[in-house]
Amino acid sequence: MTMRRRSIGKGLLGAAGGLALPAIAAPREATAQRSANTLRVGFRDAVPNVDPYYNSQRTGVIIGHQAFDGLVHRDPESFRIVPALATEWRWVDGKTLEFTLRQGVKFHDGSPFGPDDVVYTINTVADPASRVATPSNYAWMQGAEKTGPNTVRLHMKHPMPAALDYLALITPIWPKAYRERVGPEGFARAPVGTGPYRFAKVDVSVGVEYERFDDYYEGGPKGRPAIRRITARYLSDAATELTELLSGRVDWIWNINPDQMENVNRLPTLQAVQKESMRVGYLQPDAAGRSGAGNPMTNLKVRQALFHAIDRQALADRLVRGGSRVPDAPCFPSQFGCDGEAAVKYDYNPDKARRLLSEAGFPNGFDVELTSYVQPRQWSEAVQNYLQAVGIRARLNLLQVAAQIQRALRGELALNMGSWGSYSINDVSAILPNYFGGGGNDYARDPEVTKLVEEGGSSNDEETRRRAYSAAIRRITEQAYWIPLHTYVNAYAFSRQLDFTPYPDELPRFYLAKWK
Template sequence: MRMQNKLGAAILAMALLGAAAAPATAQKSADTLRIVMRDALPNIDPYYNNLRTGVVMHHQGWDALVYRNPDTFKLEPLLATEWKQPDPTTIEFTLRPGVKFHDGSPFTADDVVYTINLIADPASRLSTPANYNWLDKAEKTGDLSVRVTLKRPTPAALEYFALVIPIYPKAYREKVGAEGYAKAPVGAGPYKMTKVEPGVSIDFERFEDYWAGSPKGKPAIKKLSVRFVPDATTEMTELLAGRADWIWNMNPDQLDPVNKMPHLQAVRKESMRVGYLSLDAAGRTGADNPLTKQKVRQAIWHAIDRKAIADKLVTGGSRVPSAPCFPSQFGCDAEVAVPYDYDPAKAKQLLTEAGYPDGFEVELASYVLPQWGSAVQNYLLAVGIRAKLNQLQTAALIQRAKAGELRMYLGSWGSFSINDVSAFLPNFFDGGADDYARDPDVQKGLVQGGSTINPEVRKEAYSAVIKKITEQAYWAPMHTYVTTYGYAKQLDFTPYPDELPRFYLARWK
């Protein structure tokens, strides 16, 4: 922890030097909230990125049929005024009249049918197909009514509709095409996008014709200016220098120094995000891969003191999940998960039994905070695994991961804030691009768990999957995330446990 204390002191010293120059009123006078983030968006289209940054942006600029109340998690009407399920694979939506898209065109059933049929088509090649592969088709039953047919019963369907199914404007997107839409997107949300520079910046402006009575409300702040920077240090520098009003995912040790600044504040909130270590058990990176051996993977789990990382690096009440999912999610059965306590002696023994008494060399790719990656690297080195830490931008790592190029990598998954394991496990184990286990039993169990509305059958299927994943040590949940936010004291902002900053609810004090 000595390194963290030194870093915190250095940041505080820098902050105090620049405090006099920092604007006391942030950008309240310009009515522009300046947001700085890492994880640059190469494509703002909600269906063609799987970054948390993209989810945050789409909830500002787009509306969905359903809204999930951030305080209660209760589902409420949004673009749909009501819905009913006459059978387990049919949902009938009644749509809201009088809604406009940002280009002034009216919202109708045609837009919903177009959106759902596009994302239900595998040829659309969406970034996160597991979020949509349960959709079959949509058909118009009236100017403001739609029937959606599901491929299978999907208990969490309405949560998906609330969190990851924003509605496209059919006529506009067909006119400009997918590429044109990504450059100049149009939605029906509380903010309209006025300028998009992929990977660089996004400008939003309050949509004055946003429909009255929305649970999102009409934004109090007129403009949002989102800029992307390469790393956490630059992000913090922008906040301290008064060039940013809001950042998140700060290094936890910077909480106290930021709170000592007269014009800034920092707060913490546990989220549904789980940090993980992915291992190439299937040998996608080559047959010479030591990670294809179960004992090697088990050694890695025993080698890392995950609790120490959660307690001393992540801090703020971070937990180590027993199962490969977020603890509150339906089906996340911790009781059947095989435990792996921190035991470096056991790790060395397992490596010897696997044929690697002297360890081996491996690339450890990561987009999490460098201190966390370094901690994992040091734990592995202590048992003989010489991991070369390769710190990458999030989008670059995801691209390599999906291509099957990474033997070992550190990442995080927020389940798009859906409180069901169907939003977690399939992303890593359904045979898709992110699956480094390729286990047919696990894939079969996920289909069983996701194909019925019977809760007991679902629980049984998911429990069997979790038992197999942990027995085989395919994938290691490292810790839950406790998000650290830093922002101007002039800003009234509320963080929520679903890790969705709602800038449309923020206001200046």
């Protein structure tokens, strides 16, 4: 399909507009926090379970990253895998990794870390009965065994080329004795890890509090934090977040409306910066009819009309901004296997969208619920406006992230707008199985796609993987199962007295921050 650009007015994009900036707090508020060696951060979505294995929210990943370590660690600058709880590792064969564990490491409760903790953690999360939040992240694991007083082996069901990335980013190690004693629910209320911060308080409706863990092991990849305490509060919406920052009640927020960046940077006490992440915004139609057999999204021409109805480049350029891109394939462009050339291309063409709807039997359009947790809300409203302009009367239902995730897993969403950050893993095995592997987030339920995705994730041969993933992407885009809208460019706003560096993997590292 040839690419064709059309200009549009601001009406379809919705009001870009900003919130009025309230009076800012006196600089002494931030100075007081610096003196108290405390950092106050704000997150927009509450996390019902801060155990990293039992939430798929980016906020949950961030919260866990400050307090947990895995066997290995990925350096945020180079993306190189470096030692963490393991000091050495080697491939025994194509499906077996052996690790030599670091000695002298303590959990936050003072108990020693050892091979039994690693074996317990991996064997638990590899078991489907554990019902982790994102099963595809661990479905490749067969299990682990202790092979010596200081060594463990990880066995895989099939070759997994990105295994070390998964172990670095989304496989923290639990303390076996403590978790068995308190149980999964008790652990969620009072988690214990080996990271540079320990949880001092967890409240699922309010937020979490951390204290620096002064017994963090020597040589740990995250280092000893400069800031002693962190409070992370759950704030209800973007307006509340910005108000809290401007009034001096929090020191750091993110994902602010890009329209506010210039205003924030005018203030003497605050600064705003942007950084592209590996997150992709998407629109997901219920092609499988899980939300109802009469759902128009089961019609291919309707799904293709969705692609043509939305000016995705305008969304990226005018709303997201900061260098946001429009992926052709259902993945982040840098990920291994994300073959944009294999994808069917769709241009912005509302006339063609209307023709397709008429051919599908909907000359007068139809009504549908558009469910979204995406903030700023103007982004969701812009998609709603584009759809309505071609006759798809979308009723926008904005939900909290956790609520939408639960509805999605139950198969209730006819048209679902969201985003996926792949847990910052630079391989399509971190995105395609989640949406096309037959699980709760799969609204295509296409056996051909599922087979190709499994094939791509079951080999160490790069060419075999590329062929399978390219064929899957071709099929996914031909059938318009998943519409990639844009890449995310995170907008951070924080105190000018805070030395904070954003990274492209969308993991704020508060343990590296410090007060100036």
